[in-house]
Structure formats: structure tokens, C-alpha cells
Amino acid sequence: MRVIDREEVARRLTYELCIPIVREAMIAFSTGETRQLLRSIIPLADGRMFGLMPGALGEHAPFGAKVISVFPENFAKGRQSHQGLVVLFEPENGAPVCVVHAGEVTAIRTAAASAVATDALARPDARRLALLGYGEQAATHARAISKVRPLEAITVWGRSAERAQAFAAAMSAELGVPVTAAPDAKAAVAEADIVCTVSAAKEPILYGAWLKPGTHVNVVGSSYAGPVEVDNDLVAGSRFIADSREGVLAQGAEFLAAKAAGLIDDAHVVAEIGQVLAGQVEGRQSAAQITVYKSLGHVVQDLASAWALYKETESR
Structure with a gap:
């Protein structure tokens, strides 16, 4: 099982890499190539949340889920508001192969998605x-x-x-x-x-x-x-x-x-x-x-x- 931590995500998931990845992912999403359910969100105390987001990149493609907590007050304490894991499964045998730091992926890919939209609409x-x-x-x-x-x-x-x-x-x-x-x-x-x-x-x-x-x-x-x-x-x-x-x-x-x-x-x-x-x-x-x-x-x-x-x- 490969583990990719926050530091590695921050270092390797550059905007030059992520923006085109997100662009292609959203095209695939809208053309029906990908599979996903609406996110499940459990409200917690004081505006905090726990969420589960499952999906697949295609019928014969990698699949997995993001499991994440959202604690909005964390920023003031020097921590990420979004914390959790992205778990990846390979499509050939269905084996889990990698766990990735979800907070850092979320921070970068959310902004990359806005950049994609800005490039198309601004x-x-x-x-x-x-x-x-x-x-x-x-x-x-x-x-x-x-x-x-x-x-x-x-x-x-x-x-x-x-x-x-x-x-x-x-x-x-x-x-x-x-x-x-x-x-x-x-x-x-x-x-x-x-x-x-x-x-x-x-x-x-x-x-x-x-x-x-x-x-x-x-x-x-x-x-x-x-x-x-x-x-x-x-x-x-x-x-x-x-x-x-x-x-x-x-x-x-x-x-x-x-x-x-x-x-x-x-x-x-x-x-x-x-x-x-x-x-x-x-x-x-x-x-x-x-x-x-x-x-x-x-x-x-x-x-x-x-x-x-x-x-x-x-x-x-």
C-alpha cells in the first residue's frame, strides 16, 4: 500500500499538472464516462462535518473514495479545515493500492477547478x-x-x-x-x-x-x-x-x-x-x-x- 503524505502532495501536485487533469476529469464527468454518488455529509457539532465521496473514473478505470472531516475553525489554529484520506483501488483486481492526503489534494484541485472554469468563462x-x-x-x-x-x-x-x-x-x-x-x-x-x-x-x-x-x-x-x-x-x-x-x-x-x-x-x-x-x-x-x-x-x-x-x- 503506497502512502502519499501532505508534503509529497504539495510538492508534486503542481497547478501545471493539476489544472489539465481536472479539466479532463470534468469533461469525462459530463460525458458520462465517470461514476459517482452524491456526497454523504453528516453534520457534527459547531458547524463541523464528516463526509464520504465515492466514485470511479470509468467502468474499467481506477475507483475509490474520499473520507474527510471539515472543521472550519482549524485555519485560525494553523491546521487545514479539510482533513482525511483519498483511498485508491486499481481496476484489474479491485485491490486498494494507495492512500493520499485528502486535505492537500482538496486544497489544490478545488483551486485548479476554479482556474479551469475561469479560463473557459472569464x-x-x-x-x-x-x-x-x-x-x-x-x-x-x-x-x-x-x-x-x-x-x-x-x-x-x-x-x-x-x-x-x-x-x-x-x-x-x-x-x-x-x-x-x-x-x-x-x-x-x-x-x-x-x-x-x-x-x-x-x-x-x-x-x-x-x-x-x-x-x-x-x-x-x-x-x-x-x-x-x-x-x-x-x-x-x-x-x-x-x-x-x-x-x-x-x-x-x-x-x-x-x-x-x-x-x-x-x-x-x-x-x-x-x-x-x-x-x-x-x-x-x-x-x-x-x-x-x-x-x-x-x-x-x-x-x-x-x-x-x-x-x-x-x-x-
């Missing part, structure tokens, strides 16, 4: 990124988005001005791009071409009225029905793309809130990102259109990323 001339949130996903999203657009400026907002400023200083030094902490969320997104909501917010922190025409938004922080990061007007007024139609219809909090308000119906999910990537459905239709990518995260992304690390190790 305007080609997008240069300014806004991050609502300053945790681990904010950092990984800044790194990943910079791989698909030549960023000229990044703004960040979070509820702690001190932490937002520390994040800005660290990321500016790392990326060589000016990163500034905004006094509020409205100011953070005022000039943004790309916005990523990567928070633990339970109520909207981003409003559609704040965005300039042509903005692309990655809605990432809420991964189950309940907490919402953006308001109903943004959902209803956007071209709304999902990572999984089935997943968003069942667990996409922002979509479900706008639907409950009577503003949209299920047809408002115009496509899965895999359909856009495969050329089956048009993504952005005009320079002024607001596009939204709702990310729930799917185990085929984890399995494909983890399997690539395993196979590279085996081939040495």
Missing part, C-alpha cells in the same frame, strides 16, 4: 482578481488563477482586517503581483474582472449589484445546502454554470435559495462546466455578461489527481 482580457476570504482556499485560488490569466492586481477582503493585510503581504511577495486588502467586500470587487468567494460565510457577502459588467465569479465556499455566499440577484442575473447539475440541484445553497425565492427554476443551470469545455454548450455569450461557476467539488477530481500522483510514482 473574459480573455481579465486581469484583476478579487478574493472574498483569506484562508487556505484564497491562497490556492490566487496561485491557480494566475496560471490562466496574467493578473495585474489582486484585492482581498475578510472579516479580520489584520489577517487580510497579512495575507496580502504574503501573497504579493510570493506571486510578484500587487495584492491589497480592501476595507469591505464591496470595495474589494468594485474593479474586479474575476471574483472568487472562498469563505465560511452563512449569509451573502457578495451582491450582484456590486459587480461591473463582464465579471466572472467562482462561488466556492459553500459545499452543501444551507450557507450562502452570494445573493439571489447575482444568481438570477448570471449565466449559471455548475460543476455538476445534479449536485447543484440537490446541494447548491445559492442556487436553492434563489429558486426558493421564486426567481429561477432548474433550467437556470444552463450547463455543467464539462459541457462547456467539450464544446457542447456555449459558456460566456457576451463581453458584458456576468458568469457564475458554482463549485461543489466532486470526487472524480480527487481521484484523477491522486491517481496521477500514484502512477507517476509507480513508473519510476
